[in-house]
Amino acid sequence: MGPLVPSIISNEFDLIIALILGFGFGFILEQSGFSSSKKLVGLFYGYNFVVIKVFMTAGLTAMIGVLAFSHFGLLDISIVYINPTFLKSAIIGGLIMGVGFIIGGFCPGTSVCASAIGKWDGMVFILGSVFGIYFFMEIYPLISDMYFDGAMGALTMPQILGISEVSFALIMSAMTAGIFVMVSFIQSRVNKIPFELPKKKVVRMSILAIVPILIIAVTGFMPNRLERIEAKANDPENLKAAELKALDSDKLAIEIVNNYYNWNIIDVRSPEEYKSWHLPLSINIPLDSILNREWETYFKQDFKKNIYYSDDIDQTKKAFALAEVIGKADNYILNSTSKEFRTMFFEPHTLQAGASKETVKYYNFREETGKQMNDLKKSLERFHSAPKIKKMRKVQGGCA
Amino acid sequence: MNTIKKEEVQMRPYMNPYLAGFLLGILLLITIYITGRGLGASGGIKAVVLLLTKTFQPLHWENGAYFQKYALSHTGNPLDTWLFFEIVGVVIGAFYSGLISNRVGFRIDRGFRITNKTRLLMAGLGGILFGFGSQLGRGCTSGAALSGMAVMSFGGIVTMISIFGSAYLVAYFFRKFWI
Secondary structure, eight states: BBBBBBTSSSSHHHHHHHHHHHHHHHHHHHHHHHHHHHTOOOHHSSSSOOHHHHHHOOOOOHHHHHHHHHHTSBBBBGGGOOOOOOHHHHHHHHHHHHHHHHHHHHOOOHHHHHHHHBBBBHHHHHHHHHHHHHHHHHHHHHHHHHHTTEEESSSSHHHHHHHHHHHHHHHHHHHHHHHHHHHHHHHHHTTOOOOOHHHHHHHHHHHHHHHHHHHHHHHHHOOOHHHHHHHHHHHHHHHHHHTTTEEEEHHHHHHHHHHHHHHEEEEOOOOOHHHHHHTTEEEOOOOOGGTTTGGGGHOOOOSSEEEEEEESSSHHHHHHHHHHOOOEEEEEEESOOOOHHHHHSSSSSOOOOOHHHHHHHHHHHHHHHHHHHHHHHHHHHHTOOOOOOOOEEEEOOOOO | TTTHHHHHSSSOOOOOOOHOOOHHHHHHHHHHHHHSOOOSSHHHHEEEEEEEEHHOOHHHHHHHHHHHHHHHHHSSTTTTSSHHHHHHHHHHHHHHHHHHOOOOOBBBBOOOOOOOOHHHHHHHHHHHHHHHHHHHSOOOOOIIHHHHHHOOOOOHHHHHHHHHHHHHHHHHGGGGTTT
């Protein structure tokens, strides 16, 4: 599942990828004609709308791709960088950039393209932006209040409008189609060319316009990755399988003492419950976030066995079933609750007089094993080798 | 600049804008899929500014509030960032594209009513404004507007509307530079 950096592709190789993707970026911008300032500002005077056409098509294509990718589980949108919103600086910064666009005839990316093929005006624009950026850094202490004003976090348009992402993509597609027809009309008026829509062109363009809308519609109607996993996990077969792979507390305790390194002991209760008490050497993967990508490595590995427990056997079985669907790991459940486990091994109680030999045997075994588990935990912690959850970092992005 | 006409005859035509836009969109999608972040441009130039300051104003680098804040989260060479490498790629890619389409050569694009000197002055001034604005708006047309649109970011789309809106608002006053 994407993004591939940093979990699949290393950070060093990431810079090589930056070079390659940059090459493509520069190539496409230059091929579109974005290395010419006269072409770029054409949209503000109505004689050339190539910028709008390229920009909107690109934005829409990527938007629909991201939507479909994340819907079908190819891309984990929760760690993708979403430009945070700082309303005041976004608006004022944009206004200043707009004026810079008209006066300078470029934006930073296009000025680099223009310079690369020898345009002096592009090079001077870059030089200017070096000074502009430096100026910002210099007066930063004076404007930092405004810079951070109106912080709204990584907010998205669908969240603001209170509509689904699919509806937003549909609205954007319709709007973009409208804009394309409008700018073509304006362009021919300004350039005094009769505006014609031959039937053939209308048919061709309509077919092209239907493709994105079809992709969005399919995305909207198909169950997403989570829904598909849930549906599979709820299959009674899976829940039955859990019963066949159940361990009781005594067996698990023996495994912990002797073979702890073969197991991931996974507490699927809430973090609060986990904090208040948990099995020795267990890690916490709350059931309601079990499908998050950060835990994926635990369910996709096959060198350690996973055992799940909670305070509710149905919850434990649910976790087992979901894990079975997500990955190929060897999964087990503890068929008692954490509370029972705790009472059994860690809460000393006096043995009743006249208890059977069997009971005494178990009593002694549990007392001894409880102690061993505590000792093991302490010694592992001393050497910082107790099982720990690896934390996933959000991708750092942005341009500024 | 009398030679422009002749050169333009030899130049290969530009790509169909919708095809170019589609390819750019796919590239942006691949970028997000691989790296979890979008494309950018001003960030690459910012890396150069940081390096220049660090090299030529070491004292200021230590005392300036912005640089102190930057140094808290970044160590090492300021050029060692994703966007700088991407921008180097842009230079190579654009040059290659210009080469195969016969568009490489030292030139200045301008409106016919102004001189080259005026055009360069305006380009520098525009650059200053755009550079400043890109820092305030946390990204330029690529990093904030285009990449923001791809992930439906509210801030990115606000910046996009703001950039194009403001350019349309003032376009009338600068028309003599272009038409």
